[in-house]
Amino acid sequence: xxxxxxxxxxxxxxxxxxxxxxxxxxxxxxxxxxxxxxxxxxxxxxxxxxxxxxxxxxxxxxxxxxxxxxxxxxxxxxxxxxxxxxxxxxxxxxxxxxxxxxxxxxxxxxxxxxxxx
Numbered sequence: 617x618x619x620x621x622x623x624x625x626x627x628x629x630x631x632x633x634x635x636x637x638x639x640x641x642x643x644x645x646x647x648x649x650x651x652x653x654x655x656x657x658x659x660x661x662x663x664x665x666x667x668x669x670x671x672x673x674x675x676x677x678x679x680x681x682x683x684x685x686x687x688x689x690x691x692x693x694x695x696x697x698x699x700x701x702x703x704x705x706x707x708x709x710x711x712x713x714x715x716x717x718x719x720x721x722x723x724x725x726x727x728x729x730x731x732x733x
Contacts, residue, residue, distance in 0.1 A: 620632065621683065652707075676699065684714070698712070
């Protein structure tokens with residue numbers, strides 16, 4: 617079942633689902649689905665606007681921040697996020713793996729699946 621949560625720092629303006637869908641919340645209270653784009657690396661990205669300032673965010677990070685358990689988000693650590701499947705458009709929370717402070721080597725073929733921050 618699809619569940620929606622507010623996007624951190626964009627509460628009451630945008631929401632993201634555990635399936636990777638993003639809605640803009642209109643002033644009337646209606647939800648408008650947003651178009652997900654891909655950057656030059658093939659990662660799903662979305663442009664969010666707040667106070668007339670546009671910012672591009674990776675969808676995998678938005679989904680992770682919305683649905684990861686609180687104890688993981690509150691420990692102050694940054695995580696490397698990786699999609700389980702080869703389908704880069706599948707940014708559902710079930711498809712995200714996270715690694716804490718890893719230093720691993722990936723082959724060139726797998727490198728595009730990794731998201732480094």
